[in-house]
Amino acid sequence: MTTPTIVRPGFWSIRGPLSQRRYWLLAVLGLIVPILAWWLLANSGWVEKVFMPSPGSVWSRTLLWLTEDNLLQDAGISIYRVTAGWLLSAVIALPIGLLIGTFRPVQALLEPLTDFIRYMPAVAFIPLVMLWIGIDEGSKIAIIFIGTFFQMILMVAEDVRRVPAAQIEAAQTMGATRMEIIRLVLLPSSKPALVDTLRITMGWAWTYLVVAELVAANSGLGYAILKAQRFLQTDKIFAGIILIGLIGLVTDQLFRLFHRKAFPWMHKKS
Amino acid sequence: MDAQKVVTIAPRIRIRGLGKIFGEPPNEVEALKGIDLEVCDNEFVTLVGASGCGKSTLLRIIGGLEYHTSGELSAAGKSLAGPGADRAMVFQHYSLYPWLNVMDNIRFSRRLRVNREDLCSADVEVASGRADALLNLMGLPNMANAYPNQLSGGMQQRVAIARALLGRPEILLMDEPFGALDAQTREVMHDLILHVFKLERATIVFVTHDVEEAIYLGQRVVLLAPRPGRIDTIYKVPLPAQRHQDMKHGREFLDLKKEILQRIRETSGMKTDTDLLEQFSRTAGGQ
Numbered sequence: 001m002t003t004p005t006i007v008r009p010g011f012w013s014i015r016g017p018l019s020q021r022r023y024w025l026l027a028v029l030g031l032i033v034p035i036l037a038w039w040l041l042a043n044s045g046w047v048e049k050v051f052m053p054s055p056g057s058v059w060s061r062t063l064l065w066l067t068e069d070n071l072l073q074d075a076g077i078s079i080y081r082v083t084a085g086w087l088l089s090a091v092i093a094l095p096i097g098l099l100i101g102t103f104r105p106v107q108a109l110l111e112p113l114t115d116f117i118r119y120m121p122a123v124a125f126i127p128l129v130m131l132w133i134g135i136d137e138g139s140k141i142a143i144i145f146i147g148t149f150f151q152m153i154l155m156v157a158e159d160v161r162r163v164p165a166a167q168i169e170a171a172q173t174m175g176a177t178r179m180e181i182i183r184l185v186l187l188p189s190s191k192p193a194l195v196d197t198l199r200i201t202m203g204w205a206w207t208y209l210v211v212a213e214l215v216a217a218n219s220g221l222g223y224a225i226l227k228a229q230r231f232l233q234t235d236k237i238f239a240g241i242i243l244i245g246l247i248g249l250v251t252d253q254l255f256r257l258f259h260r261k262a263f264p265w266m267h268k269k270s
Numbered sequence: 271m272d273a274q275k276v277v278t279i280a281p282r283i284r285i286r287g288l289g290k291i292f293g294e295p296p297n298e299v300e301a302l303k304g305i306d307l308e309v310c311d312n313e314f315v316t317l318v319g320a321s322g323c324g325k326s327t328l329l330r331i332i333g334g335l336e337y338h339t340s341g342e343l344s345a346a347g348k349s350l351a352g353p354g355a356d357r358a359m360v361f362q363h364y365s366l367y368p369w370l371n372v373m374d375n376i377r378f379s380r381r382l383r384v385n386r387e388d389l390c391s392a393d394v395e396v397a398s399g400r401a402d403a404l405l406n407l408m409g410l411p412n413m414a415n416a417y418p419n420q421l422s423g424g425m426q427q428r429v430a431i432a433r434a435l436l437g438r439p440e441i442l443l444m445d446e447p448f449g450a451l452d453a454q455t456r457e458v459m460h461d462l463i464l465h466v467f468k469l470e471r472a473t474i475v476f477v478t479h480d481v482e483e484a485i486y487l488g489q490r491v492v493l494l495a496p497r498p499g500r501i502d503t504i505y506k507v508p509l510p511a512q513r514h515q516d517m518k519h520g521r522e523f524l525d526l527k528k529e530i531l532q533r534i535r536e537t538s539g540m541k542t543d544t545d546l547l548e549q550f551s552r553t554a555g556g557q
Contacts, residue, residue: 166365169335170430174437175355175384184381188369265369265417 053235058242061235070219075243078209078221081137085144085212086205089152090198097156102186111157118150123211135216143215147208148201155201159193160186192263199255206248281308282441282473283332288341290327290499300498301327305341307492307501309475314467316476316488318530320538324499325477326445332475333359333443345441355384358434359443363450365430366418373414376401376432385437397436404432407466424455431463435470444476448483457515460486464513481530485523486513493530495537502537505530 009016018026035055041047042054053061065071099106100114125146133139163186171185213222221240228236260267290302302324309315317325330336331343334353343350345357366375379385380397405411408428418426427447434442444463448456464487467474478484484491485507495502508522517523 164364166361166363167367169333169353170359170361170365170433171378171382172335172353173333173355173357173359173434173443174379174382175353176382180382184378185367189367191369263369265371265419268417268420 050232050234053238057235058238061233062239062243065224065236065239071243074219074221074224075247077219078213078244079247081140081212081220082144082202082205082209085141085208086148086202088141089145089149089201089205093149093152093156094194097153098160098182098186100153100157101160101190102182107157111154114150114153118154122147122208126211126215130215139215140212140217140220143212144205144208147211148205151204152197152201155197156194159190159197162193163189192259192266195255195259195262199252199259202251202255203248206244209244282311282313282346283307283309283475284342284344284347285332286342288328288331288338288343290324290331290336291339302331302338303498303500305499305501309473312471312473314474314476314487314489315492316478316484316490317492317494318478318481318484318534319494319499319502320496320534321479322499323494323496323537325494327499328494329359329443329445329475329477332441333357335359355379355382355437356439357441357443358437358439359445360427360430360434360447362446363423363426366426366433368418371415371417372410372421372429373401373405375418375429376404376436378433379437401432401436404435407469408432408462422455423451424459427451427459428462431466435466435472438470440473442470442472442474444474446478447476449479456483461513461515463487481527481534482518485509485526485530486518491526491530493533493537497539503533 038052039055042049042052049057062071065074096110100110101107122143126143129139129142129146133142167185167189168181171181176184209220210222210225213220213226217223221244225237225240228234228240285305285307288302288305289300292299292301305328317328319325327336331338332345332350334350334357337351350357367378370378377397380394405414408431410425410428410432413421413425413429418429421429431447447463448459451459460483463474466472476484476487481491488507489511491505491507492501493503493505494500505526507526509517509520
């Protein structure tokens, strides 16, 4: 007796299905393999220890940093700077972006200017920022602000513009005023996209941290990385970079969690 | 007494020499030209025509979402400018608010200031009773707490219609509301909207590209021709007020459908397959 053959989509079929088990297997593999490769490379002797510290020495350096060298204080001040710079841009960029995305005259007035400024490198503003603001906390926050603000305006404007016209027009034919359309349609409709924009720009704020801490800092993760370079402590540079990555990953996941909790209607399917 | 009579006889919507030009010179496009149309109280009028004939633009002008550039437009004797709660509109899709559940979508207009002025608690009670009644009328009694993206396309349009009807608008404007639905769902929706039409005594202007739909629903079918958009012919539908699906196979229905389709082809300015074939055989024969 011949058994009928069932043709299943292959492993490499385009957008094909993947079982849960295989998904997690590959995900774990994707994390372990690079670490293993790193470990092998560091211990093979091909590269000098000074240039390529092993995972073990990075780990022990992290512990040493934590116990004897104020890791928590460094992380704390960096988180404060990133959050403050990002929050400041969000508070100003949200209303401006909303206005650009809502009113064509505001778009004409502000969008080309913003498009122009956002291509100016934030790093190049450091000398100006030092002249204008000085070298204390404000200047570090200002650099992170400059790095995120102009992008954020454009993203917020785009989020608001993406609200389907039919949603706005339906409200108009029900007699809604302009303010009611902004409050009851544009804002709630674009809110999930706005939270995503805030999540993405938070990531960018972290990338400007090291740049910001170039400005006469004496604490912070970025500062610690810069100082470690001076003393050729590559293991500490590794530790700092990985820590920033981890903090970024955690905030990203928190944003995603918030997104699922705040907008159940997006994640619910019948 | 006489004055009242005059008011009831006056058409619900009156359009005189209406024109619409999009864009600025030198890139102007004349979308509508010299439109004359009167829609009576409690009449169901459907607009059909080849694509680009301006049927949607005309509907959107009546709804106040676009402005006409010449001519006159009035509803119940009053000149119209901008959208208003007296002219509710149902769109093809994406008009529901996905963050609100079905009930809150239907009640959306209650949150607007136009409807909150001089409101007492008895009004609120009546309104919530109306929302429940509309939910039942639309056949969605158990769906009050569902979100739009949990509903099928047909159910979403039922919610959109209920939302438009909540404030008892005098005029209901529908812009290809069933265009994105499958054929079976569309038939169900046709009978539903006819039921609503009878029950609510509304005046409905309905845009569609589906001639069968236009005849089945409308008391009059207005055919528009493109470039520039203008009224070509107005057909009176020779069917009784009470429609049922079997009528679609009747002689009168099919004749009218054929006539309208023929006229749309003639006015569209596009060459048909037979034209092209003829032309081809002529050139081939000449060689």
